[in-house]
Amino acid sequence: MDQFIINILFVGASFALYIGIAVWARAGSTKDFYVAGGGVHPVTNGMATAADWMSAASFISMAGLLAAGGYANSTYLMGWTGGYVLLAMLLAPYLRKFGKFTVPAFIGDRFYSDTARLIAVVCLIIASTTYVIGQMTGAGVAFSRFLEVPNTAGIWIAALIVFLYAVFGGMKGITYTQVAQYVVLIIAYTIPAVFIAMHLTGNPIPMFGMFSTHTESGMPLLDKLDQVVTALGFNAYTADVDNKLNMVLFTLSLMVGTAGLPHVIIRFFTVPKVADARWSAGWALVFIALLYVTAPAVGSMARLNLLTTVYPDMAQQTENYDAAAQNPIRYEDRPGWIRSWEETGLITFEDKNGDDRIQLYNDDSDAFSDKAEEFGWEGNELSVNNDILVLANPEIANLPPWVIGLIAAGGVAAALSTAAGLLLAISSAISHDLIKNTINPRITERGEMLAARISMAGAILLATYLGLNPPGFAAQTVALAFGIAGASLFPALMMGIFSKRINNRGAVAGMLTGLLTTLLYIFTYLGWFFIPETNMLANTPENWVLGISPQSFGALGAIMNFAVAFAVSSVTAAPPKEIQLLVESVRYPKGAGSAPHLSQH
Amino acid sequence: MADDNTNANANATAYWKANVRTILGCLVVWAFVSYGCAILFRPLLAGIPIGGTDLGFWFAQQGSILTFIAIIFFYAWKMNRLDAKYSLGE
Numbered sequence: 001m002d003q004f005i006i007n008i009l010f011v012g013a014s015f016a017l018y019i020g021i022a023v024w025a026r027a028g029s030t031k032d033f034y035v036a037g038g039g040v041h042p043v044t045n046g047m048a049t050a051a052d053w054m055s056a057a058s059f060i061s062m063a064g065l066l067a068a069g070g071y072a073n074s075t076y077l078m079g080w081t082g083g084y085v086l087l088a089m090l091l092a093p094y095l096r097k098f099g100k101f102t103v104p105a106f107i108g109d110r111f112y113s114d115t116a117r118l119i120a121v122v123c124l125i126i127a128s129t130t131y132v133i134g135q136m137t138g139a140g141v142a143f144s145r146f147l148e149v150p151n152t153a154g155i156w157i158a159a160l161i162v163f164l165y166a167v168f169g170g171m172k173g174i175t176y177t178q179v180a181q182y183v184v185l186i187i188a189y190t191i192p193a194v195f196i197a198m199h200l201t202g203n204p205i206p207m208f209g210m211f212s213t214h215t216e217s218g219m220p221l222l223d224k225l226d227q228v229v230t231a232l233g234f235n236a237y238t239a240d241v242d243n244k245l246n247m248v249l250f251t252l253s254l255m256v257g258t259a260g261l262p263h264v265i266i267r268f269f270t271v272p273k274v275a276d277a278r279w280s281a282g283w284a285l286v287f288i289a290l291l292y293v294t295a296p297a298v299g300s301m302a303r304l305n306l307l308t309t310v311y312p313d314m315a316q317q318t319e320n321y322d323a324a325a326q327n328p329i330r331y332e333d334r335p336g337w338i339r340s341w342e343e344t345g346l347i348t349f350e351d352k353n354g355d356d357r358i359q360l361y362n363d364d365s366d367a368f369s370d371k372a373e374e375f376g377w378e379g380n381e382l383s384v385n386n387d388i389l390v391l392a393n394p395e396i397a398n399l400p401p402w403v404i405g406l407i408a409a410g411g412v413a414a415a416l417s418t419a420a421g422l423l424l425a426i427s428s429a430i431s432h433d434l435i436k437n438t439i440n441p442r443i444t445e446r447g448e449m450l451a452a453r454i455s456m457a458g459a460i461l462l463a464t465y466l467g468l469n470p471p472g473f474a475a476q477t478v479a480l481a482f483g484i485a486g487a488s489l490f491p492a493l494m495m496g497i498f499s500k501r502i503n504n505r506g507a508v509a510g511m512l513t514g515l516l517t518t519l520l521y522i523f524t525y526l527g528w529f530f531i532p533e534t535n536m537l538a539n540t541p542e543n544w545v546l547g548i549s550p551q552s553f554g555a556l557g558a559i560m561n562f563a564v565a566f567a568v569s570s571v572t573a574a575p576p577k578e579i580q581l582l583v584e585s586v587r588y589p590k591g592a593g594s595a596p597h598l599s600q601h
Numbered sequence: 602m603a604d605d606n607t608n609a610n611a612n613a614t615a616y617w618k619a620n621v622r623t624i625l626g627c628l629v630v631w632a633f634v635s636y637g638c639a640i641l642f643r644p645l646l647a648g649i650p651i652g653g654t655d656l657g658f659w660f661a662q663q664g665s666i667l668t669f670i671a672i673i674f675f676y677a678w679k680m681n682r683l684d685a686k687y688s689l690g691e
Contacts, residue, residue, distance in 0.1 A: 066662075074661035078635045081666045088673040089624045093680075207663060211652025220653025238654040240643055248636050273691050275684065278677035285673055289666050296662040497631045498621075587617050588689045 003401045007146040010405035011412060015161055016182055016209020018416075022165035022173035023434075030445050033170030033452055034101035034428050035269045040175055042276040046283025047174045049267045051182035051413070052421035053080075053258075053284070054291060055131070056138025059185055059414035062292075063388030066299030067306075070237035074296075080253020081285060081292055086259040086490075088281030092268040094497045096277040096557040096584040101269060103262040103425075103489060106432040110496040112579055113504035117433055118362065119511050123488045124262045124429045130464065131261075131481040132422040136467025139415035145344055145391065146408035152468055158416060159464040166420040166460075167453050174420045175270060181413035186290055192296050192393040196301050199397060206297035214304075216315045225304045228314050231321035231367030232307065237300065243547045253554035256415055257482030260490030263425035274589035302389040305396050309335060310360045310382065322449055326375055328357045337395035346385040353378040420465065427456035477530060479551040480522055487514035487557025495565055500583045502565055503575045510565030518557035525550045616687040623679050627672045634660055634668040 027033040058080070065073045103124060108117025136155050143154025145207045165173050190206075198210030201221055214221040219534070235439055239246050251554070258264065267284075268277045294349055308315040313324035331349060341347040349358060353376060362368060363380040372378075391411060394403040431452035443451070488511045495502045500511075523529070525539040537543045539550065548556065574580075585591075638646060643657030651659050684690030 071658055071661060074639065074658075077662055078639060081669050082631065082635050085669050085672050089627060089676055210662075211654075211659070222658075224651035224653070226653075232655050237659050241655075244640055247640050251635060251640070275677070275681055276682055276688065279675075282670065282673035282677055285670050289670055292666055293663050537609075577660070584613070587620070588613060589684055589691050590689045591691070 001401070003404060006401050006405040007408045010402070010409040011147065014184055014409040014413060015182075016572060018161070018177045021176045021180055022169035025176045026168050026171045026256075027170030027172045027449070030101075030449050033449055034432065035266070036170075036172040036175045039272055040270040040271060042271055042280035043283050044175070044179055045267060045271050045276075045288050046285075047182045047282045048178035049264065049280065049284035050287035050291075051178035051185065051417040052174075052267055053264055053288060054182075054185065054414055055410070055418035056135050056142075056415035058263070058291065058295075060138055060390055060411055061387050063295045063298040063302060064389045066296050067303040068386050068388055070300075071239060072241050074252045075254065076139070077292055077296065079251045080258055080442070081419070083255040084256025084281055084285040084288070087264070087268075088278055088285075090494050091265060091273045091490075091497070092277040092281050093589070095265060095493070096268050096271065097274050097589060098586045099269075101266070102428050102432050103265055103493070104429055105437070106496065107489075107492050107507070108356065108433065108437070110582065111492075111502075111504045111507040111574070112510060112581065114438060116492070116504060116508050116511065117437065118185075119508065119515070120489065120492070121433050123484050123515060125426055127225060127261060127481045127484045127489075128263060128422045128426045129459075129466070130477040132419055132426075132459075132463040133414045133466045133470055134478055135419040135422070136463050137470055139412055139419070140467060141387065142391065142408060142411035142415065146404075146411075150209060155464060155467045158412070158419070159460055159467075162416055162419050162423065163457065163460050166423055167456050170449075171266075171270065171424055171450070174417075174424055177420065178417045179431075180419040182287060184378060184406075184413045185410040185417075186287070188406045188413075188548050189291055189390070190294060190400055192397060192407065193298050193301075193398055195403075196305070196393060196397045197297060200301050200304065206301075207293040207542045210297040210300055212451070217318050219318055221304070222300065224318075225300055227318075228304065228307050228309050228311075232311075232323060233315070233365040233372070234362045237303070246544075246549055246552055249548055249552040249555045253486055253552050253558075254482055256486035256490045257554055258485075260485035260493070261481070262429070262485070262489065262490075263421040265493075266425055266428070268422070295359070298390060298393065302393060302396070306384065306389075309338075309396070310358050322371075325361075326439070328355055328359055330345060332356070334358065335396075337392050340395070341388055341392060346388045348383050350381055350383055353473050358382050370512060378498050400421055423456050423459045423463070426459045427452050430455040430459075448578070459497065479526075479554075480519075483518040483522055483551075483554035486554035487518040487561055491558050491561040491565065495562065497583065497586060499566075499569075500580045501574060502569045503572055505572045506565040506567075506569030509568040510561040510563075513564040514557040514561030517560055518553055521545075521553040521557075522550045612687055613689065616689050617682060619683050619687075620680065623676060623683070627676050630668065631672055635665045639665050 003034050031037055062076055095106055100106055105119035107120040139158035140151045140155040143157055144151045165177055193206040194204050198204050199211045201209040202215050203212045214224045217224050222238055226238055230236050231524035235520055271277050271280050311324055311328050313327050338347055344516050358381055359377045360382045361380055378505040391407060394407055431448055435451050436448050492507055492511050524536050527535040541547055639657060639661035646657040647655045649656040
């Protein structure tokens with residue numbers, strides 16, 4: 001059967017499944033819509049959280065980042081999982097006990113301040129919107145490659161599908177859809193990884209295969225990879241980093257950002273009990289880890305596969321890589337997967353020295369330039385987009401066509417599940433915190449649900465527009481989402497639970513400090529509102545303050561938030577008695593009830 | 602009544618202190634495996650080889666994640682026991 005038909009079948013069947021689930025679990029009340037009725041089992045919730053959390057970036061981009069950066073990019077692995085430890089111990093159980101539908105609701109009530117609530121809504125919308133752009137573009141890439149439609153059509157299809165199940169199903173529909181999406185995405189990710197690990201090392205479990213012996217050369221796989229990449233002028237895959245401060249801060253930023261992202265936090269409002277919120281965070285991390293311990297194996301093996309495809313003589317070599325490097329494949333002999341990705345523009349070849357062969361090496365390395373000259377190379381000729389590694393994996397490993405169909409469905413599932421979660425966080429903040437709480441407190445439940453659906457539809461349109469016209473470099477806007485969530489929301493939530501002394505003024509001053517310093521630092525290097533050419537300093541390590549990259553600044557923003565909030569609170573009046581009692585009550589699980597109560601808002 | 606309230610408050614305070622102590626212990630392990638073993642102390646672990654690289658690399662790419670899972674399940678288990686001990690569970 002034709003590959004295109006197979007892709008259509010897999011993607012179509014998965015869509016039918018999601019929409020069927022959404023119809024079955026459609027939301028009947030605002031409680032269904034915001035927190036899925038509050039009766040989700042912790043393991044189910046863990047699975048839904050994993051799908052919600054693992055975005056197009058985790059599924060499509062992370063293995064590519066690891067392949068390109070090796071050890072240095074371990075930050076993503078640790079940062080995007082370590083945040084769950086913070087979430088499980090510092091936020092989830094207490095916010096579940098508090099029993100409200102949204103993150104701004106906690107901040108507004110705990111700090112008895114509509115200003116604080118409004119800042120939280122703004123932070124939530126900026127963080128979630130910038131994050132959703134990446135999901136829409138990710139879905140667009142997957143669709144355009146596998147369904148052979150233009151990128152814009154791909155984004156519109158994604159928007160329509162999310163609209164159908166998220167707007168009607170609300171949190172209830174999204175929860176069960178995400179469970180199905182998790183199953184699809186983890187199977188799609190693991191099957192090719194198992195085949196590749198088998199092929200390269202004989203060990204079917206990728207996470208172990210990565211540390212075992214490379215069959216063709218008889219060397220440890222990572223040793224082999226280090227030799228191959230250094231023979232082509234790249235940094236060793238396992239090489240240590242020079243700037244440890246930046247690596248620590250970047251990891252910390254991703255951790256506090258993960259713990260502060262509202263679409264993840266609201267998933268813990270859906271379980272019946274406080275104890276379930278704790279277990280649920282553990283299950284979420286188990287399901288996430290299934291993909292996250294496989295990703296480094298996929299990254300390292302894909303890198304080795306790619307290089308030995310271009311330099312076939314290097315595969316069995318244990319020394320004398322220079323000779324092997326002089327015999328790269330001819331352009332006309334390139335494998336089919338290079339041809340099909342060339343059509344998308346994500347792999348490009350330019351024969352700079354006119355020898356009809358592909359030269360793939362690090363032409364930025366001064367140390368290697370003499371050797372390149374000696375070989376008669378005039379620059380790197382093959383550029384490969386990092387994002388295609390996972391999607392191209394089944395083709396690289398010559399797997400049957402149905403695996404490619406599965407990967408297509410998995411990539412789309414990852415993007416859509418996260419997009420749905422983000423859109424729900426945005427719409428509930430608008431309908432519940434802005435409309436119900438601030439603009440029209442007397443709105444009926446039906447009216448509130450209609451408002452939630454309309455604001456979700458509006459958010460989808462905005463996300464689609466931004467996906468079609470991404471602001472310059474969509475990837476870097478992710479730094480903004482994590483920076484804001486980590487520097488403003490996470491500290492405010494944590495202080496609201498662990499300190500009775502932080503008052504309204506302290507919280508507002510702290511959040512503003514975290515938000516503004518982080519925005520300022522990011523915009524200084526990446527341009528005001530990401531508009532190209534408006535950055536005040538070039539985004540290079542020499543210009544960074546103490547070598548701290550804009551992506552890593554969220555951790556410092558969070559520290560400043562804590563410091564300012566404590567300083568301001570200590571010189572202003574303590575919070576009123578009833579707020580101190582509220583803080584007491586969120587600390588003890590007793591009396592949480594079966595689900596968030598509606599009477600208060 | 603007053604005594605009951607005082608007892609209840611003392612009970613709740615002791616529960617919260619035990620919770621915070623547990624969290625601090627877990628955070629020490631959390632920081633040790635990720636920022637410690639995987640990043641800062643990696644040169645010290647360079648002498649311990651594992652599958653073509655060193656133990657620090659393994660902690661960075663797999664070990665810390667596996668430890669994080671263990672920390673969360675330990676915390677959930679420990680808190681369940683504290684909930685029961687102080688009769689503050691649901």
